[in-house]
Amino acid sequence: MIEALMNAAPAWALTHAAPLLVMVPLFLAPLLALMPSGRIAWLMAVITTGISFCFALILLGLVQTSPIGVVSYEVGRWPVPLGIELRVDALNAMILLVVTTIGLLATVFSWPTVVAEINKDKRALFYSAFLVCFAGLNGVAITGDAFNLFVFLEISSISTYVLVALGAGRDRRALPAAFNYLIMGTIGASFYIIGIGFLYAATGTLNMHDIATRLPELAGHRSVQAGFAFILVGLGLKAAMWPLHQWLPNAYSYSPSFVTMFLSATATKVALYALIRFLFTIFRPDYAFEISAFSAVLMPLGLAAMVVCSFQAVFQNDVRRILAYSSVAQVGYMILGVSIGTTAGLSAGLFHLLNHAMMKGALFMAVAGVVLTYQGTTIRDFAGLGRSAPWTMTAFAIAALSLIGVPLTAGFQSKLQLGFALFDQGMWWAVALVVFSSFLAVIYMGRVLEAVFFQPPANPRKARKEAPILMLVPLWILALANIYFGIAADLPLGLARDAAAAAFGVEAFR
């Protein structure tokens, strides 16, 4: 597929794939704001995300065929340490692929929910904001410049606050949630920029690659360590690392369904990518302060997230909140994988990132379908839906099983990899905690599934009513992907392994 696309693509698309991936949505976002009709805006958003998706595939192909495994692009042909560099290797090629794939599916899927949840005169603006967010996330993933990363992070975050606040049409609590998110997100971003300031003070450069080459002789430098701490906490907050996750449950619960679905599968992933980029490529995992941060901060926090947030999910009654807390727990798995500090651990974390995007995407899509047809998200509202909306709920069940980690699903594969990586380090007790957390997942997803399939409908008037076909198709694509990649995991696992190798700066994927 990638080869075919690369052969078909014109030469300019190959050379300029990196900036086009970000700039096409960014250019079209204001155009969308001018559109008179929401439907046209939607169509254009679909096309735009589709184009970005193609560019992401092309970039992946370029990275895989490149002899050094890196595609570098100098914006405005300014030489590298001065100008902004877009730098793509296997790690961010993978992230770009996730963001654009989910973005495309989510946009296709979104129209019915947007019609139901957003005022008519705001739909075009809504899609405009979405494209800005989409472009920002891609920008974070693609840039090779630490300050530029901050800019894109803020572009995506600010548009996200807007998107979350637009949920006010359905639930007024979206407004405080968005405000809360704004405050927290700004703290995170400020921490990050302070950290960059420290690094700039020590190294005198903002280009990530350049920082990385200059750091080894500065490893004992206080401002480097301070910068490390600020960046770790700032990006950790953006990535919803426990206990800095408290903006997430509300933001995910009250925003429009489409936004929830898109953000849950991409936003924290991109922030986590940035964190990984800093932890592994810019700082090295063999720096003393990083080793201690791994073992004394990231790993305990990851484990705590897995367990505590799973517990919290168990006691929720709103399905979206269950899934939101579960997201924090899943981020915990990824952080755990990262904190092992080995290639195997990192690739397990990245692999879980991929799979989590698939399963959470599918789960929130199904929930969005229910919100659309039945206007409710509590477990009680889900009762008996297995009978009235079998297609939606079967997909939901598949993704839920994947979230639990049942064999033959993607979720199982990633937990398996995580287990292998932990065993490598002899940390079988951590494996036990992973297992325990999966056990909790059985409980919280089991509660929903039980209601869906075994309880009589709470409201007997609910007729057989599926989500529209426009929503079912992306939903089922993701659900089937969960099964397909649960059986043949080679493709995503290969991507994750390449990405982990690239993060370490090892060209092991050749």
Place this chain on the structure above:
Amino acid sequence: MSDPTDNGRDDTGRFVKRAAESVHKLNTPSEEGIHPLSQILFGWTHTKGIGNIIFWVLLALSAIMLSIDFFFPRQDYLKFANYAGFYGIWGFVCFSFAVIMGWPLGHLLRRDENYYGDASGPPYGVDPDAPMADEATAPHHSSEGDA
């Protein structure tokens, strides 16, 4: 097929019919719901004093079983199994012990049927005419939130 005459065929037919009738009779319970076959097979258990008879017959059988041992010594791998009457006595003791232990254990471990708070009736799909099915509450779905 080997019989050419009509007569023979009639006979066969009548035989089959008769057989079918008797089978049917054997399988049709009486007014009181008693299966005729049970009269044939287990009628003897209703005889008066059957308990006594069984008891004495078994006592005699046991005595015979034990006494045979004195005439036929065994060569088992485990020495103690060679003593006369070992298997019989061990069986008797074990059986009695298991049963007698039922008294204290029953007091210790038996709880009310609804101890775990979820006692419910027979499973889905039993015979709709089952007499005990309506005695307990009808199958119902669990409600959300408890247990």
Place this chain on the structure above:
Amino acid sequence: MPTMLASLNPGWVLIIAGIASLFIRVRVVRQVVTIAAPLMALLLLVFATQNTDLATADMMGLKLVLYKVDSLNFIFSLAFLIAAVLNGIYALHSDDRIQDGAALFYAGAAVAATLAGDLMTLFVFWELTAISSVFLILRAQTREAYFAAMRYLGVQVLSGVLLLAGIAYVLKSRGNLSLEAFTDLSDPGVLFIFIAFGIKAAFPLLHNWLQDAYPKATVVGSVVLSVYTTKLAVYALARMFPGQEHLIWIGATMTVFPVFFAVIENDLRRVLSYSINNQVGFMVCGVGVGTPLALNGVAAHAFADIFFKGLLMMSMGAVLYRTGTVKASQLGGLHRSMPWTTVFCIIGAMSISAFPLFSAFVTKSMIISEVATAGYAVIFLMLMFASAGVLEHSGIKIPYYAFFGHDSGIRVKEAPFNMLLAMGIAAGLSIFLGLPALVPGFGHEWLYNLLPYREEAMGYSHHHLFSFSHILTQFQLLVLAIFAFVLLKRIHAYPPEKRGVILDSDWTYRKLGYGLVVWAGTVWGKAGPAMSAAFFRVTGRAYNWIEAAFSPRGELARGGVLNGAMAIWTAALLGIVLLLSFMAVS
């Protein structure tokens, strides 16, 4: 046989048929499928080439052997498939797509797990048995069945997860996934696998999922359940842990303790669940002894047990189906209305009690004789105790309380014909397997010919099996035990059947564990705010000072939506990371 069929795993045939029958709405077609699929699978198995990898796959650089038949798994899967046919017949009266589908899928997964040639494949189907079987319990659609099913699923998944963890560990240390037997239990991976098998085999204290769940399944469900899971575990133990000495003691304990529970238990299907435990104990013990003859005994006893235990379950299922209950305290005198069922139940009871000429006599004795030969005196006594105990709860209590005893006055129809047919076939098999070889290869020799160590089995058959002293000692044990029953009844020393539930180790998680969770939840709910309050009290002064210094209006302090706690967390975390970084370098 065409090559495509040669590599077609019989288990997969059942799995596909099971999935298909979920969607077949026409009852007749589904009935045909539920019978034909196991028969076809039987043919495939019987004609399969042994000792070669018939189907392989490659997963992430590991070679998986999906289908491999040898003498040990042949006999297990043979029994599983015959049982699948019987279960199909037994279920014909019900029109239930989910039940039919789940039963076929479950049987298929068990067969496929048995025929797996590596640990990973074994694990996958191991999990599938757990997931598919839970529907047989859920299908009862009662409240207690629902919760039991959830507990069952939890335990089964736990077993799967442990198995997986063990496999991962073993893969690291051993480098392959072969089904070579383990010798050293001290390796944590091996220990994980051992415990995973132990859960499925219902080792003591890990056993209670069985008695919890099986009696709450549907009529057909508990018959199907009684066949597969535990025997699959026995197979797995025989494959991976033959001669593991711990198993002897575990097995002997397993045979003994269920006896006491079964005596006082009121629910007759639960009595049979204890009886499963007890019979599996004999097999586990045999695996522990590990000599060729003992392993023969394990395989043979598992084979026989599948049919006589199935038969007993079927008869209790028939009673439940017709009367709506299997509580001993409510039953009695049913022989008046269900004579056929009574006869079959008695045959099953005599088989399980190992009366000569019935199947357990020719299978269990191999295990006991090997235990005696190896010189385990205490174990031998325990097993003899268990034999008497089996006679008590399965041999006498089941038929006596259901069909004889005090007449409850219940008058029902005889069991449906399809049930009688299934019971008849099972009863016929139970007798056939126990018969002496009047002509070579007849009766028990048919079974002995299939055993993994054929020579040893034949030797045992010729010299010991139907020897005078063997038959005599067996009769002594049985007759005196029966006499004990009559005597105890006569002097009213036999405990009466009372309604109620009997506590077992499931109490720890159903009451104690649940209570702990509730308690912990309450404590957490109360301690969480209390801790936050304490935290804020400690930081309060500093916070007030900062507030006074920087925010005269205290806008942030009051500021409703701003989540102060998280801002503080962020700062605290930053402090920790900073401190750590500085300490790590200097």
Place this chain on the structure above:
Amino acid sequence: MNTDHHVILRVVAKMLIPVIVIFAFYVQFHGDFGPGGGFQAGVIIAVAIILYALIFGVPAAMRAVPPAFTRSLAAVGVMIYAGVGFWALLQGGQFLEYQALFHEPPGEHHGQHIGIMVIEIGVLCGVSGAMLTIFYAFAGRVAEIRDEDW
């Protein structure tokens, strides 16, 4: 007699506003050679209109500069900026490569010159449009939620 208390303000504002706008354009075009440019100019233009709104009322300002226009202005500004980047791409250069705008050899500076100018105009439009949109959004806001609903 006219009892308008704000007559002085109005007169002064009417005189000041054109000056402010001219100053904005000075800043805008000076940005070509030194510090300052589109962003500051955009803010200053927005300030001029905000001043107008303060003196003559928001409705009057909205009649003069409609909200739809400000919104479009912001959008168009961004598009102008990004458009330069795409223009450079179409001319075969890198994204935002001014040198490539007119296919010039190194040493020539027309591309640099015009490129930066167009970019700054984009920024001017974007910033002033966005500022005014935000101002209108706050100034024209009617309470959607009654106080007791909070």
